[in-house]
Amino acid sequence: MTTSVRLAEITDENRDVVCALRVRPGQERFVASVAKSLEDAATTPEGEPWYRAVYAGDEPVGFVMLSWDVPPGRPGILGPYYLWRLLVDGRHQGRGIGRAVLTEVVSLVRADGATELLTSHQPGDDGPGAFYRKFGFAPTGEIDDGEIVVRLGL
Numbered sequence: 001m002t003t004s005v006r007l008a009e010i011t012d013e014n015r016d017v018v019c020a021l022r023v024r025p026g027q028e029r030f031v032a033s034v035a036k037s038l039e040d041a042a043t044t045p046e047g048e049p050w051y052r053a054v055y056a057g058d059e060p061v062g063f064v065m066l067s068w069d070v071p072p073g074r075p076g077i078l079g080p081y082y083l084w085r086l087l088v089d090g091r092h093q094g095r096g097i098g099r100a101v102l103t104e105v106v107s108l109v110r111a112d113g114a115t116e117l118l119t120s121h122q123p124g125d126d127g128p129g130a131f132y133r134k135f136g137f138a139p140t141g142e143i144d145d146g147e148i149v150v151r152l153g154l
Contacts, residue, residue: 003096007052007064007104010038018053018060024090030127034063037085041065047077049084054101061092064101069112078144081109083119086128102135110154117154120147 010018019034032040041049047067054062064086070079083105088097109117119137121128129148137150 003056003100005061005097005100005104006055007101007108008055010051010053014053014060018063021060021063021087021089023087024093026126027090030122030124031085031087034087037063037065037087040084046070046074047082047084048079051085054088054097056092056095056097060089061097062086062088062101064105066105066109068109069114078118078120078149081112081114081117083117086119098131099135106152106154115154117152118149119152120144120149122146123148 008014019038021034023031037051041047041051048070049065050068051063051065053060054064065084067077067079067082067084069081070077072080083102086098086101088101106117117137118140119132121132123129129150132150135152137152140149140151142149
C-alpha cells in the first residue's frame, strides 16, 4: 500500500490538532508525544531540531523530528542526521504512513548531502525495531540511553 504524505510546518493554526495526535495505547513507551517532542526541541537547540507535521491529504496523521546537519563533536547528540521522533497517530497506523514519511525524510536528507541516517529505538518485540529493519536500517552495535542505535546508509 502506498500512502502519499506531505510534511508541513507546525504553526499556531495547526499546533493544537497536531499535538492531539496519539499512538495506540501501549505504544507510549516507544515514542514521546508531540507536545513533549516540541518541548525537547525547544530545550535542546544543540540538537539542531527540524520537525514537521505529517499530513495525508488535509488531515494531520503524524509527526516527525530530526536532528538536522549537526556539527561533529556535540556531546550527547547523535548525527549529523538523526531521526529523533516518528509518530503516526493510532487511528492511521497500518496504512503505510510511517514508510512514506521515512521515504520523504530520506529524500530530503540525501538532497542535503547526508550519507547516513541514524535513529534509535527501545528494545522489545512489540517495538519499532522490525519496522526500521524492514526499511533497511541496521544495528550499529551502539546503545544510547538504553536504546538500540540503527543506521541507514544513503
